[in-house]
Amino acid sequence: MHDELALLVARWLAAGHTSADVHGHVLRGLPGAGTPVHRPGGLVRYLLRHVPPLRVAAPPTGPPAGPPRLSPRLEGAQECAGRHTQPMLFRPVVEWQTLCPECAGAQQGASQSC
Known part of the structure; x- marks a missing residue:
């Protein structure tokens, strides 16, 4: 056999x-389960006993695949460098901004109290 x-x-x-x-x-x-063999x-x-024909994948159509694009809603957003439990996206006001408004406010408040 x-x-x-x-x-x-x-x-x-x-x-x-x-x-x-x-x-x-x-x-x-x-x-199915419970059926004796x-x-x-x-x-x-x-x-x-019967070998089915091999399925050939169709060639991809449309534009060539590039890097995944963000939805228009998320374009220009970046991840905050502060301490968030989950990633926090925000739109920076200036290009070099790395903290969301909440973290920037907390950091500014901490520096003023010293």
Whole structure:
């Protein structure tokens, strides 16, 4: 039985399928939970007997993929360099600004109290 199954899998691989394709096909063909399988080798042989044609992915259409673009709402935003639990985005007033208004205000208040 092992030799026969190995030959069936070899046919799949020779047709261009990957081992993941074979594994996925067998998993999709297994019966539902609770259904007994009396001859597992026979079931696998049955599932692998017909080799489907290899699906060729269609070439991508449209403009070439570049770096992901931000939504218009987020363009110009940057992440605050302050201590936030989660990343905090803000729109800087000046190009070199690295702190959101809340952190800048807290830092300015701390420097004035000294």
